[in-house]
Amino acid sequence: MSQGDPIKIYREVELRRSSLVLGWSEDGGNLGRKATDYLNWKLKGQEFAEIEPEDFFSLGGVAIKGNLAQFPESKFYACQEHELVVFQSGSPGAEWYKFLNSVLDVAEHHGRVKELYILGAMLSFSAHTAPRELLAVVNSAEIKEVLSQYDLVKDMDYQTPPGERPTLNSFLLWIAKGRNIPGISLWVPIPFYLAAMEDAQAQKKVLSFLNERLDLKIDFSDLDQEIREQNELLARVRSRFPQIDDYINRLESNLMLSEEENGELIKKVEDFLREGG
Amino acid sequence: MGIRLYQEPQLESPILVASWPGIGNIGIIAVDTLKGILEAEEFGEIEPWDFFYPKRVLIRKGVLEYLEFPSSKFYFKRMEGKDIIFFIGEEQPTEGGRMYAEGRKAYRMANLVLDVAEKFKCHRVYTSGAAVALTHHTTKPRVWAVPNSASLIPEIRGYGNTVLMSDIEGRGGHGNITGLNGLLLGAAKKRGFEAICLMGEIPVYLQGLPLSYPKASKSVLEVLNHSLKIEVNLDKLDESDQKVERRIEEFYQQIPSEIREQLDRLKHVTYAQPAEPGPITEEEEKGIMEDVEKFFKKRGGGD
Numbered sequence: 306m307s308q309g310d311p312i313k314i315y316r317e318v319e320l321r322r323s324s325l326v327l328g329w330s331e332d333g334g335n336l337g338r339k340a341t342d343y344l345n346w347k348l349k350g351q352e353f354a355e356i357e358p359e360d361f362f363s364l365g366g367v368a369i370k371g372n373l374a375q376f377p378e379s380k381f382y383a384c385q386e387h388e389l390v391v392f393q394s395g396s397p398g399a400e401w402y403k404f405l406n407s408v409l410d411v412a413e414h415h416g417r418v419k420e421l422y423i424l425g426a427m428l429s430f431s432a433h434t435a436p437r438e439l440l441a442v443v444n445s446a447e448i449k450e451v452l453s454q455y456d457l458v459k460d461m462d463y464q465t466p467p468g469e470r471p472t473l474n475s476f477l478l479w480i481a482k483g484r485n486i487p488g489i490s491l492w493v494p495i496p497f498y499l500a501a502m503e504d505a506q507a508q509k510k511v512l513s514f515l516n517e518r519l520d521l522k523i524d525f526s527d528l529d530q531e532i533r534e535q536n537e538l539l540a541r542v543r544s545r546f547p548q549i550d551d552y553i554n555r556l557e558s559n560l561m562l563s564e565e566e567n568g569e570l571i572k573k574v575e576d577f578l579r580e581g582g
Numbered sequence: 583m584g585i586r587l588y589q590e591p592q593l594e595s596p597i598l599v600a601s602w603p604g605i606g607n608i609g610i611i612a613v614d615t616l617k618g619i620l621e622a623e624e625f626g627e628i629e630p631w632d633f634f635y636p637k638r639v640l641i642r643k644g645v646l647e648y649l650e651f652p653s654s655k656f657y658f659k660r661m662e663g664k665d666i667i668f669f670i671g672e673e674q675p676t677e678g679g680r681m682y683a684e685g686r687k688a689y690r691m692a693n694l695v696l697d698v699a700e701k702f703k704c705h706r707v708y709t710s711g712a713a714v715a716l717t718h719h720t721t722k723p724r725v726w727a728v729p730n731s732a733s734l735i736p737e738i739r740g741y742g743n744t745v746l747m748s749d750i751e752g753r754g755g756h757g758n759i760t761g762l763n764g765l766l767l768g769a770a771k772k773r774g775f776e777a778i779c780l781m782g783e784i785p786v787y788l789q790g791l792p793l794s795y796p797k798a799s800k801s802v803l804e805v806l807n808h809s810l811k812i813e814v815n816l817d818k819l820d821e822s823d824q825k826v827e828r829r830i831e832e833f834y835q836q837i838p839s840e841i842r843e844q845l846d847r848l849k850h851v852t853y854a855q856p857a858e859p860g861p862i863t864e865e866e867e868k869g870i871m872e873d874v875e876k877f878f879k880k881r882g883g884g885d
């Protein structure tokens with residue numbers, strides 16, 4: 306148990322009326338991590354605070370990913386010129402209420418945050434050639450009204466199915482509502498066979514919305530190049546493996562694959578993308 | 583974070599009866615049934631968000647309407663000098679993916695429940711759970727009673743169909759009660775409340791099934807009724823028991839016959855002292871346990 310305040314502020318930032326963009330590291334298609342990295346890179350985000358992990362993460366050892374030892378990090382970055390705070394973190398495994406309130410404490414008291422954007426990926430059984438959609442769940446009717454001018458799916462009905470639990474994003478949205486912070490949880494459906502990899506198209510979809518909404522003036526030419534490269538790789542995997550092409554054709558025709566076929570498609574695509582084609 | 587009372591009823595020297603889910607949901611079904619029969623009135627709750635992850639979200643037309651958490655509620659019933667406060671926790675606050683509550687959060691919740699007991703000057707606390715036992719599902723479950731004070735033992739000896747840990751062969755008066763149904767007993771002792779945990783027996787081979795075991799809940803309620811000197815009709819539990827019994831029989835028939843034959847012998851096990859020499863020797867009892875353990879995952883003690 307932490308002996309003190311889990312929030313560490315490294316420097317004060319000069320923000321007056323900012324927005325918070327939050328991404329989780331373990332997201333499908335690595336969306337949360339990649340999109341927040343991209344914002345920090347493009348908008349010159351500077352780290353200014355973090356939440357210490359000991360109350361919130363299992364610290365029984367370290368995970369290894371890509372040959373490297375990992376350690377849970379929960380960091381805040383300020384993009385001062387754009388009135389933006391970026392928060393990047395692993396999903397906590399305990400004390401969720403305290404953790405999420407700590408996030409909003411830093412955002413409100415140090416970042417002067419007035420609006421919250423939570424990034425999330427969801428698995429889709431569509432092909433990667435289908436245009437990505439962007440779904441929005443909000444915590445008040447007022448913010449929904451504000452979003453009416455954007456290209457979002459805004460009328461989703463959902464109830465947690467038996468045996469499942471709500472997402473951390475819903476939990477945060479609810480806490481933000483209690484603190485009168487308008488919040489938007491953004492969901493991009495990602496083709497299931499890209500979920501363990503990256504999906505540049507999904508990143509662009511959510512980043513384009515943020516760019517427009519927050520007037521960030523980002524030039525996406527590098528991300529467009531990444532999308533072209535990914536599409537070329539996926540076209541090559543289709544031409545090299547006719548069976549994979551058939552599976553993707555069927556998905557494009559809105560047909561379902563069997564569990565075994567899904568597994569084969571995932572494995573072939575992942576192996577191919579990891580080897581760089 | 584804490585307790586939220588919607589009203590402060592005037593109660594006369596009440597007792598507190600508390601339970602959380604556990605093996606076979608024996609305790610919580612017993613307490614919930616009694617609360618229902620007596621038409622106890624809800625009067626407060628423990629705020630959930632610091633203890634629990636939410637259990638359900640409702641999103642309508644893109645707007646998050648509400649988030650629902652596991653409940654931890656207080657109810658009261660005035661009973662002419664035998665007033666009762668009920669506490670029912672829908673989940674045990676667990677940490678680190680464990681099945682039962684333990685550690686800081688569990689202790690905090692136990693103390694919040696006792697804060698209410700103290701506020702309303704409760705003179706006794708009852709908790710209830712399950713006792714995993716070498717018994718057969720066709721026999722009437724007994725109730726294992728664990729008090730937190732030696733002064734309660736003579737009273738417990740007067741209850742029917744009830745055993746103390748020292749009555750159970752091979753236990754030497756020892757054992758453990760996992761989770762909050764046990765922890766509350768200890769926390770009550772620390773704060774000077776007398777308390778008794780009543781655990782209905784569940785056969786060892788049923789402990790891992792996702793089934794309730796209302797037959798044991800009924801045994802617990804019979805003891806509780808005697809202790810509280812109240813009379814309530816428990817027919818409702820017989821109806822639930824009949825439904826569960828059919829599912830247990832179906833499951834029982836799926837067990838390989840050589841193990842089932844061993845389990846059948848549990849119908850004749852009498853291991854509470856004093857006991858007549860039973861038709862099963864100690865060695866045979868060991869053999870049955872080994873067979874059962876081979877076939878079913880073994881889990882510990884009561885809850």
